[in-house]
Amino acid sequence: MTTQLQLIGTVIVFAASLSLGGCGGGDVPMRTEAETTVQANQIRHDLEPLTKRFPEIGHPISATWMGGTVGAQSDNRVTVPGPSTYWIEAIIKLEPTTADALRAKYAPEATAETPNLNEGLRANVPAGTFLISDSLNKALSNKDWRSAAHLHDGSNTLVLRSVDD
Template sequence: MSRRVLAAVLAAVMLVGCQEEAPQPAAKSGTGELRTDLEPLVKRFPTLATATGARWMSGTFGRADIPGPSTYWIDAVVVLEASEVERLVSAHAPTATGEQPDVVEELNEQLPHGPFLTGDALDAALQHEDWRVDSYLARESGELVLVAMGT
């Protein structure tokens, strides 16, 4: 095979390879419904049993082109009584780190103003069964933001 033919074949292979789309990253998908019912949240996160209100969304996490078991997500803003906020702070010592909750875009307008208190102990206190939780406590407003993934 001549060098020109070999170069042309290699160029064609590279061109085809460049035209393939890069795999899409895993993403949250759902119905877009903003929910306010507490029972499904309390069932998954019993620590929220004293919550007085919530605004939340949920769905599945992954890529549409890859079949398999589903991972579920819940992004929630949960309203707590002042005594529960103080109990969480006292028991788990979360601190202001400057972190912001990474929730689905549709829930961003529902987020309380910070600063948010966060910490591994607070996250661990809210986790239940197969749900991993990142939590953000807005002490002044008495709202807890949950960013949760589970199976």
């Protein structure tokens, strides 16, 4: 009887190890260089990440922008554990029809305020008066991104600061 119980116990342990071993799903794939995120504080000019997140900008002519995570150091060390908060700061040259539509639809008003961007972008902010409104900010925000928008009064340039929280 003891031998039968030992045999049954061995079979149960073996069966359990086989079934649990199959739960792992295999090796965890390593991230390739192409899959890793872009360096924080790197000046970018690609439009797709912006148009995907902010459809109200239409099909911009060009953009100069940066993004990163709040709490990341210049060497990309994160100083706070837990979920990351991402940010984007962009200077976007809109198509004239898009800029006119934003002005007409959201009625931004002139402000003495100049957008305060990351040091790497400040030189690209046009001089002059900017237009702002809460409705423009809301139009360029969504369930993931909270935005502050400044539409340049003398051109079709939109300066956008957004946080993904």
